Amino acid sequence: MQNSLMVRRQERGWSQQFLAEQLGVSRQTVISIEKGRFDPSLPLAFRLAEVFGCRIEDLFSP
Amino acid sequence: MTHDADGTAARERLRWGRSQWGRTRPAAWWHAAPLGIVLTVILSIAFSLIGFDAEQRRLALGIGLLCFTGPALALAWIVVVDRSTIRGAVDRPEETVENIWWDKATQHTLYDVVVVIGVGAAVLSLTGWEVTAVTALMALAGLIAADVAIRYVLARRAG
Numbered sequence: 001m002q003n004s005l006m007v008r009r010q011e012r013g014w015s016q017q018f019l020a021e022q023l024g025v026s027r028q029t030v031i032s033i034e035k036g037r038f039d040p041s042l043p044l045a046f047r048l049a050e051v052f053g054c055r056i057e058d059l060f061s062p
Numbered sequence: 063m064t065h066d067a068d069g070t071a072a073r074e075r076l077r078w079g080r081s082q083w084g085r086t087r088p089a090a091w092w093h094a095a096p097l098g099i100v101l102t103v104i105l106s107i108a109f110s111l112i113g114f115d116a117e118q119r120r121l122a123l124g125i126g127l128l129c130f131t132g133p134a135l136a137l138a139w140i141v142v143v144d145r146s147t148i149r150g151a152v153d154r155p156e157e158t159v160e161n162i163w164w165d166k167a168t169q170h171t172l173y174d175v176v177v178v179i180g181v182g183a184a185v186l187s188l189t190g191w192e193v194t195a196v197t198a199l200m201a202l203a204g205l206i207a208a209d210v211a212i213r214y215v216l217a218r219r220a221g
Contacts, residue, residue, distance in 0.1 A: 024153030032159040037221040044157045 003060045006034045008052050022051050078139070079148035090143040097142065098135035105130040167213035174209050175202070 009019055016034075020027040023044065032038035033048075040048065049056045081093040106126030114122040145151060152158055179202075186193065 020152075025158045026152050026160060028160065029152075029158040032221060035221065038159045038162060041157050044154075 001039050001060050001062060002036060003033065005030075005048070005059060008054075008059070009034075019051070023047050075147050075149040075151075077149050079143040079145065079151075081142050082144035083142065087144070087147070090139055090147075094135065094139040094142040098131075098138035101134040101138060102127060102130045105134060163214055163217040166217040167210050170213045171206060171209040174213075175206060178202075178205060 009016070016030045017027050020030045023030070024047075025044065029038065029040075033040055045056050045060065048059055052059065076089055079090045080087045081090045083093055106123050109126035109130070110119045110122035146153070155161060182198075185191070
């Protein structure tokens with residue numbers, strides 16, 4: 001699944017570690033999501049949308 | 063970040079975490095170490111009393127102490143520690159990619175073990191080699207541990 005996670009994170013000047021701490025997951029998880037290797041669970045997708053202040057469908061696209 | 067029972071003071075995370083027991087929430091080893099030592103002694107005495115002659119009991123007790131210390135301390139720490147107070151531990155491990163790698167590794171190991179057991183049983187029946195149950199089980203346990211570790215590394219590399 002494609003996503004705009006990296007762009008949005010870099011726009012805010014956040015590190016992968018900072019985002020991982022906001023989400024309560026590992027940095028490796030953030031890296032894997034950004035590269036599209038790992039599709040997050042629905043609760044994690046909701047937290048991502050909450051952290052970035054947008055909707056899930058704004059972050060992810062099939 | 064954790065809080066005291068009265069919900070006021072935030073607690074600093076520690077490398078080995080804090081105990082989930084007591085109001086002061088000390089470092090986990092303050093509770094885990096005594097518990098682990100008591101557990102080690104109990105297990106070692108039980109080990110030396112079961113299946114050993116009187117003259118071998120001291121040696122068995124010593125071997126028991128050597129063998130049980132590590133696992134007993136680890137078990138005590140697992141029981142005692144408040145996981146949220148471990149420095150670097152993630153809040154939701156079940157949602158991390160490492161959990162996916164672990165699932166993949168264990169699933170593939172199951173298939174590997176089925177194949178190994180089948181081939182091993184065929185080889186033993188054809189050659190007539192006799193292996194004790196203890197040896198076979200220990201070999202199988204070692205194989206499973208090694209296979210899971212290798213599969214985990216492979217899953218991690220694949221991403």
